[in-house]
Amino acid sequence: MSLRGAILGFLSVEPTSGYTLKQRFDGSVRSFWSVTQSQIYRELHALEREGLVEARTEPGDGKPDRKVYSLTEAGRAALKRWIEEPLEPLVLRHPLLLKLVFAADAPPKKLDEILARYAADTESQRAEYEARLVDPRIFELARSTREREIWRLSIEHGIAWCDTELRWIERARGELSSERAGQKRASRKAK
Amino acid sequence: MSLRGAILGFLSVEPTSGYTLKQRFDGSVRSFWSVTQSQIYRELHALEREGLVEARTEPGDGKPDRKVYSLTEAGRAALKRWIEEPLEPLVLRHPLLLKLVFAADAPPKKLDEILARYAADTESQRAEYEARLVDPRIFELARSTREREIWRLSIEHGIAWCDTELRWIERARGELSSERAGQKRASRKAK
DNA sequence: GAATTCATGTAACTTGTTACATGATTTA
DNA sequence: TAAATCATGTAACAAGTTACATGAATTC
Numbered sequence: 326m327s328l329r330g331a332i333l334g335f336l337s338v339e340p341t342s343g344y345t346l347k348q349r350f351d352g353s354v355r356s357f358w359s360v361t362q363s364q365i366y367r368e369l370h371a372l373e374r375e376g377l378v379e380a381r382t383e384p385g386d387g388k389p390d391r392k393v394y395s396l397t398e399a400g401r402a403a404l405k406r407w408i409e410e411p412l413e414p415l416v417l418r419h420p421l422l423l424k425l426v427f428a429a430d431a432p433p434k435k436l437d438e439i440l441a442r443y444a445a446d447t448e449s450q451r452a453e454y455e456a457r458l459v460d461p462r463i464f465e466l467a468r469s470t471r472e473r474e475i476w477r478l479s480i481e482h483g484i485a486w487c488d489t490e491l492r493w494i495e496r497a498r499g500e501l502s503s504e505r506a507g508q509k510r511a512s513r514k515a516k
Numbered sequence: 517m518s519l520r521g522a523i524l525g526f527l528s529v530e531p532t533s534g535y536t537l538k539q540r541f542d543g544s545v546r547s548f549w550s551v552t553q554s555q556i557y558r559e560l561h562a563l564e565r566e567g568l569v570e571a572r573t574e575p576g577d578g579k580p581d582r583k584v585y586s587l588t589e590a591g592r593a594a595l596k597r598w599i600e601e602p603l604e605p606l607v608l609r610h611p612l613l614l615k616l617v618f619a620a621d622a623p624p625k626k627l628d629e630i631l632a633r634y635a636a637d638t639e640s641q642r643a644e645y646e647a648r649l650v651d652p653r654i655f656e657l658a659r660s661t662r663e664r665e666i667w668r669l670s671i672e673h674g675i676a677w678c679d680t681e682l683r684w685i686e687r688a689r690g691e692l693s694s695e696r697a698g699q700k701r702a703s704r705k706a707k
Numbered sequence: 708g709a710a711t712t713c714a715t716g717t718a719a720c721t722t723g724t725t726a727c728a729t730g731a732t733t734t735a
Numbered sequence: 736t737a738a739a740t741c742a743t744g745t746a747a748c749a750a751g752t753t754a755c756a757t758g759a760a761t762t763c
Contacts, residue, residue: 418549
């Protein structure tokens with residue numbers, strides 16, 4: 326339902342082709358909603374079958390023809406319904422945490438290595454967000470000040486998430502590297 | 517691959533049935549890795565076909581028989597491989613952010629309502645984590661101080677995530693409620 | 708000359724969700 | 736007596752991933 330909503334959302338800004346739609350996703354919401362090209366084409370076909378979008382073929386000069394999709398009245402209504410309908414619950418799937426809890430008896434070095442690599446990845450993710458924050462291209466799509474404001478907030482959300490991850494990793498590495506720490510903390514449980 | 521790894525991980529602690537496995541998931545990693553009962557049975561069957569686990573049927577008195585699965589040598593090796601293999605990348609799917617970026621021209625009241633509801637959900641999520649932190653049942657599974665340490669860290673991760681969400685929501689609500697804020701921030705872009 | 712971009716799509720697969728079915732036992 | 740718990744499973748579906756195929760135009 327979220328994918329569908331997002332496609333309708335993008336099309337409400339401007340009619341576009343599947344190909345361009347994929348670029349829109351990648352260029353804006355990728356960090357909190359990634360999609361593959363197959364998903365987009367599949368969903369567009371479904372939306373067309375259901376009459377929520379309609380396509381018209383634009384001849385490409387030299388380039389292949391593009392099928393430009395636009396919202397129908399029904400599509401516009403569906404978008405509105407999607408915005409108003411209750412939020413789908415957030416489901417975190419965090420492979421690091423999962424692996425960590427089963428890697429307790431792996432050599433501490435291995436554990437620290439996993440954490441270090443994740444920290445590095447998170448660091449570079451953070452840098453990407455920072456770069457985005459000053460990249461005007463993301464804000465080009467925005468049709469209003471309010472929309473720009475929201476785009477910016479979404480990027481700041483990413484940065485805040487990275488910072489939290491980094492702080493947590495640091496703590497985890499500290500506590501898991503000192504053999505004492507475990508003992509000390511575990512005694513809390515006894516009281 | 518993560519689901520598989522986690523099942524192998526749980527079975528390495530102690531042979532169990534699919535039913536109990538589901539309870540293990542729900543009782544410990546649910547907040548960062550949720551599963552359905554169907555997934556577990558399906559994966560167990562696949563693991564059995566591949567010879568990574570083996571089942572023996574324990575008669576239940578009155579209750580239905582339980583099929584208790586345990587790791588084979590191959591299964592134990594597969595678990596080790598999973599721990600050592602590179603981490604699957606974290607993929608955030610954040611329905612709130614997605615909806616927000618397409619709800620910019622919905623009435624501000626609606627927007628604030630969405631954020632408020634999400635804040636409430638996050639608040640109660642946070643409370644759940646806090647409760648878990650002092651619930652000895654989660655730590656019962658742990659076979660070592662180190663394991664307990666990691667369980668605790670995973671819960672603290674959840675709390676940190678909730679706090680970050682809550683801070684962000686507060687900021688977002690503040691900035692989206694005052695019409696001025698948009699203007700002020702947007703001017704940054706100009707420089 | 709090789710790789711990338713534009714633009715469409717399909718097929719096969721994996722993962723995750725929802726809903727159903729069985730049937731005894733225990734609890735409210 | 737209705738419901739929840741124990742314990743298994745299947746079927747159908749929805750969503751997401753990977754890999755392939757076409758073919759002209761442009762860029763390296």
